[in-house]
Amino acid sequence: MSAIERLPSLRDEPPMDEARFLAFLHARSEDERWELIDGEPVMMMHPPSLKHQIIGQNLERLLNDALEAQTSKLFAIREIGLALEGNPTFRPQADVAVIDNDHGENPYFAERFYFAAEVLSESNTREYISAKRLRYAEHPLCLYVLILSQTDKAVEVWSRSNEWKGLVYRSPDDRIDLPEFGFSCFLRELYARTDLA
Template identity: 30%
Template sequence: MGVLKLEEIETYTYDDYVKWKDRWELIDGYPYMMAPMPMIKHQRVSNKIARQLDVIFEDCTKCQVLLPIDWKISNDTVVQPDNSVICHKPLNEAYITKAPRIIFEVLSKSTAKKDMGIKFNLYEKEGVLYYIIVDPDELIAKVYRLKDGKYIKICDATDEVVEFDLKECKEIKKFDFSKIW
């Protein structure tokens, strides 16, 4: 039995994706099964991120906080960030098509490699201004900011307060990482 070459693996489109059961992401036509449901620790951290984002963005009339939602980047790429902030009005309620300004991905054993590799490169290419990779086991969040088309690490946050400077908001938004653990 030979090894399959990448070009021999079947690829899919958004039309295929919407018919699938369970939780999937589609990147460059290749399906990635997501964990059935995130573990309790993952959900707890993600909920705390969402609550804090909700509070710090409640007065911004241009931005809104989202829990996992389809981000349809192209006909063959659809991802679901754990937590995101968009600063535009979506074209419809089913999915977003424009890059979020901030994305938080909470790592789990089954998604860590994809979140730190494939999605890191995808979010960088698509122009996500801030990408935060949260490790609930190690109690650390790696915070990246897009500069000249490349992610630059701002810090490894555990109990730091990090400022998100978004041109859409009148004031700089301060996120306290000590509150998510």
């Protein structure tokens, strides 16, 4: 199944909300990974490639190093479910997100997040990633959305401070600065320990 293909049995159903999505998940195999995007359950590639995981781990580590250096109450975490208040049809799983200890009462999805990142893979299309990026930007606390390629060194940085206009970084020596998090790194650091390093 492709990343944006709907399940045939759900084509005539109304958009799924969080409650129906959780019931749907309980009926599926634990080996499957699903997200809810605009009311549609979307199966993600499982398992992610090693390169995908390494890039996500690099970003998580660099973010946490920066946040810890400024004794922030925020922290970065990988593969986390997120919730957008007022939109129960959107329950994605971000590759990396920045949250705080007060992430809400929902045991499955963090309701407060300040940053979300997606590592592109074969199973997610531009349309799918664009939908997630736009929804992440709707969260009033979210400051940044990053999209990282795993086929070449390329990172898109979308920020609230830049009115959600995207900047693309391609040179290994490009510096990516996220001042609200005390974060600054060279693009090459995000690709450490991969064949793109």
